[in-house]
Amino acid sequence: MNNNLHYFIYKSLFLLGIFLCSCAPAKSAQSSSDFKVRAFYLDCRTQVMTVSAIKDFASDLSTKGINTLLIEYEATFPFQKHATLCNHLAFSRNEVKDIIKHCTSLGIDVIPLQNCFGHSEYILRHDRYAHLREDRKEISQVCPLKKEEAKKVFREIFREVAELHPSPYFHIGADETYLLGSCAQCSKVEKSRLFVDYIKTMYEVVKEMGKQPIIWADIILMHPEAVQELPKDLIFVDWNYGWEPDRFGKLENLLKLGVKMWGATALRSAPDNVYLTQWMKHFDNLATFLPFARSHGYEGIIETSWSTSGTYGFHYDNGWEVISMQPVRQVYPMSGFQILVDAYCQAANSQEALNSRDFILSYAQQRYGLSNEEAQIFLDYFSLPQELVRNGKDTKGTAIEQVISSNKEFRNRFDKLSPRQHSNEFEHYRLMLDLRINYLSYKEIEFIYNSNSYDITQAAELAQRLNKIISEADKLDKRFVHINKEYLKPGQSEEINSLRTEKMKELYHALLRQTKI
Numbered sequence: 001m002n003n004n005l006h007y008f009i010y011k012s013l014f015l016l017g018i019f020l021c022s023c024a025p026a027k028s029a030q031s032s033s034d035f036k037v038r039a040f041y042l043d044c045r046t047q048v049m050t051v052s053a054i055k056d057f058a059s060d061l062s063t064k065g066i067n068t069l070l071i072e073y074e075a076t077f078p079f080q081k082h083a084t085l086c087n088h089l090a091f092s093r094n095e096v097k098d099i100i101k102h103c104t105s106l107g108i109d110v111i112p113l114q115n116c117f118g119h120s121e122y123i124l125r126h127d128r129y130a131h132l133r134e135d136r137k138e139i140s141q142v143c144p145l146k147k148e149e150a151k152k153v154f155r156e157i158f159r160e161v162a163e164l165h166p167s168p169y170f171h172i173g174a175d176e177t178y179l180l181g182s183c184a185q186c187s188k189v190e191k192s193r194l195f196v197d198y199i200k201t202m203y204e205v206v207k208e209m210g211k212q213p214i215i216w217a218d219i220i221l222m223h224p225e226a227v228q229e230l231p232k233d234l235i236f237v238d239w240n241y242g243w244e245p246d247r248f249g250k251l252e253n254l255l256k257l258g259v260k261m262w263g264a265t266a267l268r269s270a271p272d273n274v275y276l277t278q279w280m281k282h283f284d285n286l287a288t289f290l291p292f293a294r295s296h297g298y299e300g301i302i303e304t305s306w307s308t309s310g311t312y313g314f315h316y317d318n319g320w321e322v323i324s325m326q327p328v329r330q331v332y333p334m335s336g337f338q339i340l341v342d343a344y345c346q347a348a349n350s351q352e353a354l355n356s357r358d359f360i361l362s363y364a365q366q367r368y369g370l371s372n373e374e375a376q377i378f379l380d381y382f383s384l385p386q387e388l389v390r391n392g393k394d395t396k397g398t399a400i401e402q403v404i405s406s407n408k409e410f411r412n413r414f415d416k417l418s419p420r421q422h423s424n425e426f427e428h429y430r431l432m433l434d435l436r437i438n439y440l441s442y443k444e445i446e447f448i449y450n451s452n453s454y455d456i457t458q459a460a461e462l463a464q465r466l467n468k469i470i471s472e473a474d475k476l477d478k479r480f481v482h483i484n485k486e487y488l489k490p491g492q493s494e495e496i497n498s499l500r501t502e503k504m505k506e507l508y509h510a511l512l513r514q515t516k517i
Contacts, residue, residue: 035293037262037300038348039068039111040341044076045122046327047307047334047496048089048489055102062106064345069103070171070302072113075122079160084128089489096164104166111214112161115173116154116202117142118219121312125322129153134179134186137320140312141179144198145186155205162209169235170206174199175216176310180223192223196230203231214262221249232259237302238293239264242285245292255296262300263293267340268331269306271388274500275439277332277432279382282340283356286347290354303344307331330496332435335487336428339363369420377413381429384410389440392447400447404440411437424483431479435500438476441469442504449507456514463511470508473501 040061042054049057058069075087078096091099100110115123123129124139132150134143142150162170180191199215206213217236220227236259238251245251254261265285272278293301308327315323334341342363347354360382364375384407387394394403411433419426445466448454477497484493 034351035299035301035348037068037109037302038066039070039262039300039302040066040344041070041072041113041264041302041304043072043305043307044089045072045074045308045310046330047492048076049334049487050489051091051095051099053335053487054099058099058103058106058108061341061345062108064342065349066345067107068109068111068300068302070111070113072115073161074115077112077161079157082157082160084126085123085157087122089492093164100165109167109169110165111167111169111171112165113171113173114154114158114161116150116157117144117172117174117198118177118179119173119175119310121325125314125325134182137316138179138182139314139322141177141182142198143183143186144177144180144194145183145189147198147201150198151201151205154202155208158205159209162211168210168212169214170209170211171214171237172199172202172206173216174202175218175239177219180219190223190225192220192225192227195219195223196226199230199234203234216264217254217261218248221246221251221254224249224253227253228257230259232257235260235262235300237262237264237300238298239266239304240285240289240292241266241269241304242281242289261293261296261298262302263289263298264302264304265289265344267303267305267337267344268334269304270309270329272331273329274332274496275432275435276386276388278386279340280356283343283354283360283382286340286343287354287356290347294351301348303341303348305334305337307333326499330499332428332432333484333488333496335484336432338425339367342367368422368426370417374417377417380410381414381433384433386436389443392444392451400440400444404437404444407433407437407440427479427483431476431483434476435480438469438473439500441472442466442507445469446503446507449511456517459511459514463508463515466504466508466511470501470504473504477501 042049061069073091075085076090077086078090078093079085103110118141120142121140124133124142132142132146132153133139134141158170174195177195180194181187181189186194203213212233212235214235214237217238220230220236236254238261240247240263265282267282268277269282290301307330309329311328312325313328314325317323339360343354343356343359346359357379360379361375364370364378365372368378370378385394385396385398385403387396387398389400389403392400394400414430414433445462448458449462480497481493
């Protein structure tokens with residue numbers, strides 16, 4: 001072989017090595033990571049993956065240095081004694097066992113997350129548990145002064161969940177307990193005292209099972225006065241999705257105690273929804289927070305991925321009886337975020353801070369086979385403005401007409417990309433952009449309808465324009481169902497589509513009625 005050929009082969013192997021290191025670190029690389037726990041969170045609250053999708057996901061993660069899954073089941077866990085909690089998407093016990101057996105075979109520990117304080121709507125909505133509520137109407141939180149009654153309930157719930165999970169860890173949530181001190185009795189007690197005393201009670205229940213308890217760190221950072229009374233072997237998870245370290249309170253109040261700390265970043269979080277993803281915020285989150293966590297001695301890292309805000313709206317009857325509850329926000333399924341999954345895997349297993357731009361360009365070429373020029377367009381995709389729209393402008397003040405125009409213009413450029421591998425996966429990017437454009441087009445009609453200049457003479461024209469937008473939405477619905485048919489449990493895609501188009505269809509029918517007045 002001549003020197004040029006030697007050089008070509010060497011360069012090809014070198015580039016291949018870079019890609020394999022960035023997207024799929026070998027298992028031997030795990031030992032070089034300073035994170036004992038490298039975890040990925042699965043959210044089963046509003047979007048539920050199929051068992052096969054979870055197993056495939058775990059298999060993929062296991063080749064990329066991830067050794068833990070944190071699963072928040074909520075109402076999808078197959079409760080027995082507390083079957084009142086199960087919804088129509090609940091797994092069977094055999095399915096949960098199958099998932100855990102598969103993960104265990106891969107060297108992945110499965111930690112359950114069972115809320116017992118805040119984010120307990122799916123429990124407290126039922127009459128069976130209503131006696132634990134902090135508030136009759138706002139049912140997200142257990143009253144911390146009812147800790148003995150709560151202890152009886154959650155001892156049983158915890159044991160049901162722990163029975164199927166051999167993990168040494170047990171996550172009890174405890175984040176965003178914003179109703180602390182709300183009821184008449186609690187208002188007389190310091191918030192830190194309320195929180196600490198209740199957590200100590202739940203801690204005892206977990207320790208009875210021989211597990212190590214984990215909680216989110218936000219509330220004790222907000223109310224640190226009694227923090228020293230919390231057990232020293234409690235693990236605190238500092239969740240930071242792209243803000244300054246002391247967002248919730250002085251982090252030093254925890255660090256100086258020498259407690260065990262894990263960190264958490266986010267793949268999907270507010271304001272993301274089905275038609276909006278702030279991609280670069282999540283890339284930057286990985287680039288900045290993981291080095292911070294390492295430098296502060298955090299023993300674990302978790303990539304969270306929230307399918308909803310965790311806030312719910314309710315349909316009530318007399319006496320605030322809950323008829324139904326609906327998540328305030330839905331997010332595009334995790335099936336469309338493989339690039340962020342792989343970016344997290346690289347960041348969790350490398351001592352070097354993630355360079356988002358270089359990662360995306362390399363990913364475009366190595367995973368999708370795009371050319372240098374195409375890779376640049378692919379990079380531009382993630383920098384598209386992704387802002388909420390209200391009153392005819394996005395949150396940065398750009399007029400909606402301009403936002404629509406720039407998105408459509410970019411769509412024409414993006415259409416020219418031709419992935420040479422993983423083409424089905426690549427279709428998620430196209431679909432997400434089309435959903436964005438469809439949403440913006442609707443918001444333009446909505447803005448006109450809500451303007452001071454609107455009157456009934458405009459109803460027919462707006463109805464005609466909106467009908468075209470809905471027709472396009474129907475086509476997007478079919479694409480969405482098709483691309484997620486093996487990923488989400490049956491009926492999930494249709495439900496997401498229905499929620500996404502509900503408002504535009506309501507406006508369309510209102511306009512039709514006005515044309516007949």
